[in-house]
Amino acid sequence: MEYKGVAQDKAIMISLDIIREPYAWPGGYERIAITDDGAILCHACVKSELRQIATSHGGDGWHVVDCDIVENYDEQPLYCNHCERLLNGED
Numbered sequence: 001m002e003y004k005g006v007a008q009d010k011a012i013m014i015s016l017d018i019i020r021e022p023y024a025w026p027g028g029y030e031r032i033a034i035t036d037d038g039a040i041l042c043h044a045c046v047k048s049e050l051r052q053i054a055t056s057h058g059g060d061g062w063h064v065v066d067c068d069i070v071e072n073y074d075e076q077p078l079y080c081n082h083c084e085r086l087l088n089g090e091d
């Protein structure tokens with residue numbers, strides 16, 4: 001894998017952390033990854049698309065810059081931008 005610097009290291013670190021612990025404690029809320037273009041990725045997609053994330057140059061929808069938990073998005077339905085799964089629905 002080509003080395004692309006600190007931002008990419010951080011993206012991989014965040015992704016591996018989400019894969020290792022998909023649910024926040026306490027609360028059990030699902031953790032999500034946020035990309036540089038504001039997209040949301042669920043932990044299943046972070047895991048299945050880790051290669052995309054790890055090789056992203058940014059601006060392609062795969063550059064992970066942060067993580068969050070779905071509890072912080074209670075105001076609106078939250079969907080994974082890759083698999084389109086509803087992440088914070090009641091059902």
Ligand SMILES: [Zn+2]
Nearest residue numbers: 042045080083
């Ligand atoms: Zn997903």
